[in-house]
Amino acid sequence: TQLLEQSPQFLSIQEGENLTVYCNSSSVFSSLQWYRQEPGEGPVLLVTVVTGGEVKKLKRLTFQFGDARKDSSLHITAAQPGDTGLYLCAGVDTSGTYKYIFGTGTRLKVLA
Amino acid sequence: GAGVSQTPSNKVTEKGKYVELRCDPISGHTALYWYRQSLGQGPEFLIYFQGTGAADDSGLPNDRFFAVRPEGSVSTLKIQRTERGDSAVYLCASSLTSGTGTDTQYFGPGTRLTVL
Numbered sequence: 001t002q003l004l005e006q007s008p009q010f011l012s013i014q015e016g017e018n019l020t021v022y023c024n025s026s027s028v029f030s031s032l033q034w035y036r037q038e039p040g041e042g043p044v045l046l047v048t049v050v051t052g053g054e055v056k057k058l059k060r061l062t063f064q065f066g067d068a069r070k071d072s073s074l075h076i077t078a079a080q081p082g083d084t085g086l087y088l089c090a091g092v093d094t095s096g097t098y099k100y101i102f103g104t105g106t107r108l109k110v111l112a
Numbered sequence: 113g114a115g116v117s118q119t120p121s122n123k124v125t126e127k128g129k130y131v132e133l134r135c136d137p138i139s140g141h142t143a144l145y146w147y148r149q150s151l152g153q154g155p156e157f158l159i160y161f162q163g164t165g166a167a168d169d170s171g172l173p174n175d176r177f178f179a180v181r182p183e184g185s186v187s188t189l190k191i192q193r194t195e196r197g198d199s200a201v202y203l204c205a206s207s208l209t210s211g212t213g214t215d216t217q218y219f220g221p222g223t224r225l226t227v228l
Contacts, residue, residue: 004154006154029213030213031213031214033214040221040222041219041221041222042116042203042205042218042219042220042221042222043155043203043217043219044219045216045217048213048214048216050213050214086152088154088155090154091213092211092212092213094213096168096170097160097167097168097170097211098210098211098212098213099145099157099160099167099168099170099171100145100157100217101157102147102154102155102156102157103154104153104154105152105153105154107152
């Protein structure tokens with residue numbers, strides 16, 4: 001079974017700071033997705049990256065897929081309190097029936 | 113419907129009891145997924161349906177867990193003889209397509225199950 005490890009597990013920063021969250025695996029994924037989840041709600045899809053080395057930007061969020069398609073990163077520029085939440089990466093388990101595997105999660109708190 | 117809905121939002125039960133958790137997916141979505149999430153952790157895959165059939169149930173922890181989707185729409189997750197370790201948030205998601213790696217899963221708000 002393919003596993004996705006995220007780091008850091010927790011991150012507390014001041015408003016305006018930059019941060020990077022990592023999602024790593026020893027397995028190759030055909031694509032990776034990033035979600036954000038707020039308390040009491042389900043995860044919401046932010047982006048899907050498909051091609052090795054691909055970079056996608058969503059306002060202040062920059063997502064990158066590793067060249068070997070084993071890892072991904074999420075960089076937030078000038079974090080705001082509204083960015084607070086649980087960030088999750090997810091990939092398809094291509095060794096079986098293409099079910100989705102979620103990472104361990106990074107809990108981000110941005111202080112005003 | 114506007115989105116994925118799950119009922120009840122909260123369920124408190126006693127050890128050994130039977131519970132049913134319901135998921136109403138977005139109309140027209142053929143794929144439906146169940147996940148279990150512990151506090152601060154990522155969702156753990158349980159089972160996914162393509163239409164009425166279970167495409168993959170490898171994530172169900174044991175035979176106390178069972179899920180159905182008889183008409184290819186609403187799904188029910190059933191847990192028999194509940195244990196305290198079953199306490200978690202149970203998430204349901206649906207998607208228009210499945211198995212591509214680029215499917216957009218739309219999640220419901222979850223059912224928080226507490227087993228006393």
